[in-house]
Amino acid sequence: MSDPILEIQDLKMHFPVKGGVFSRQVAAVKAVDGVSFHVGRGETLGLVGESGCGKSTLGKSIVRLTMPTAGSIRFQGLDITRMSQSQLRPIRRNMQMVFQDPAESLNSRMSVGQIIAEPLEVQGIGTKATRKDMVEGLLDRVGMPKSAAQRFSFEFSGGQRQRIGIARALALNPELMVLDEPVSALDVSVQSQVLNLLLELQEEMNLAYLFIAHDLAVVKHISDRVAVMYLGKIVELADADVIYKDPKHAYTKALISAIPEPDPEKANQRVHLEGEIPSPIDPPAGSAFGHRIQHPRYEETVGMDLSLVEIDKDHWVAADPCCLSEEDYAKVQKMRAMS
Numbered sequence: 657m658s659d660p661i662l663e664i665q666d667l668k669m670h671f672p673v674k675g676g677v678f679s680r681q682v683a684a685v686k687a688v689d690g691v692s693f694h695v696g697r698g699e700t701l702g703l704v705g706e707s708g709c710g711k712s713t714l715g716k717s718i719v720r721l722t723m724p725t726a727g728s729i730r731f732q733g734l735d736i737t738r739m740s741q742s743q744l745r746p747i748r749r750n751m752q753m754v755f756q757d758p759a760e761s762l763n764s765r766m767s768v769g770q771i772i773a774e775p776l777e778v779q780g781i782g783t784k785a786t787r788k789d790m791v792e793g794l795l796d797r798v799g800m801p802k803s804a805a806q807r808f809s810f811e812f813s814g815g816q817r818q819r820i821g822i823a824r825a826l827a828l829n830p831e832l833m834v835l836d837e838p839v840s841a842l843d844v845s846v847q848s849q850v851l852n853l854l855l856e857l858q859e860e861m862n863l864a865y866l867f868i869a870h871d872l873a874v875v876k877h878i879s880d881r882v883a884v885m886y887l888g889k890i891v892e893l894a895d896a897d898v899i900y901k902d903p904k905h906a907y908t909k910a911l912i913s914a915i916p917e918p919d920p921e922k923a924n925q926r927v928h929l930e931g932e933i934p935s936p937i938d939p940p941a942g943s944a945f946g947h948r949i950q951h952p953r954y955e956e957t958v959g960m961d962l963s964l965v966e967i968d969k970d971h972w973v974a975a976d977p978c979c980l981s982e983e984d985y986a987k988v989q990k991m992r993a994m995s
């Protein structure tokens with residue numbers, strides 16, 4: 657394993673739900689509910705799961721756009737979980753976030769040059785003249801002409817706007833980028849161009865990526881490891897090729913089978929995801945996926961420890977009898993007893 661740049665331990669982000677005449681907290685949305693993982697230097701960890709499972713909330717907590725409810729975030733060995741905004745300022749140089757919708761995340765009243773130069777200005781880097789050179793260098797790095805600096809982001813296509821967003825995130829020479837569905841809003845042909853750009857930049861700058869996506873197809877080519885998230889928790893985590901070739905969890909298997917398959921015979925073997933995702937306000941007491949698929953062993957899982965167990969080397973899966981084959985569940989129990 658490469659040296660971890662980011663270590664997340666039992667992270668929780670619960671949003672209060674207020675009600676009644678006194679607007680008191682009556683419940684909580686458990687958007688992220690006890691997540692642990694690490695990202696190595698220069699590594700890409702893909703984070704996948706359906707809409708609403710807590711991926712964006714997790715990404716925003718990691719770059720501390722929100723203050724997590726519990727758990728810890730260590731970045732470059734420093735505990736940043738409860739740091740104030742002023743303490744975070746020097747750290748933000750090294751960790752940046754790129755958002756899904758380039759149109760929304762780029763200020764339409766600023767020129768592209770101003771957008772890219774803004775983080776440099778905030779950090780007090782360079783003079784106006786040197787920042788101009790830096791902006792041109794950054795545009796060149798993401799495959800855009802220097803002349804783009806004088807124009808506005810809305811004058812560009814979706815793919816070009818995402819390149820501008822990436823140039824802005826690169827301005828401070830970060831070591832970690834949290835990429836929240838950076839290609840989901842783009843056409844398939846443009847997606848692969850932006851993914852290739854991210855791969856090139858990673859190689860050049862030894863960048864680490866936390867790459868968030870809602871389907872496994874997008875993260876397949878870019879990730880070293882993949883974490884699968886369901887209702888605020890990680891249910892499986894392993895090397896990318898292991899996740900695709902030997903998935904253990906029923907939810908991972910369902911996500912894999914949703915990847916478009918040109919071979920009609922294989923396409924027929926699709927596992928359809930049935931039922932509704934349970935609410936993160938009132939999650940099931942037992943297996944959240946078992947509850948969704950109305951698994952006959954669901955009741956057994958109420959109050960059970962369903963946390964991750966290392967079933968094979970570096971392959972972690974939730975110890976959930978509703979979601980594993982009998983053989984894998986027996987193995988998981990054995991591994992847990994041994995640890």
Ligand SMILES: Nc1ncnc2c1ncn2[C@@H]1O[C@H](COP(=O)(O)OP(=O)(O)OP(=O)(O)O)[C@@H](O)[C@H]1O
Nearest residue numbers: 671685687706707708709710711712713714870936
């Ligand atoms: N500020 C907030 N206040 C209350 N609930 C929130 C807030 N932000 C997110 N949530 C809820 O937390 C849950 C997780 O949302 P989140 O956006 O993190 O999921 P996601 O997996 O990124 O989904 P998507 O891909 O649709 O963005 C959802 O139920 C959402 O409604």
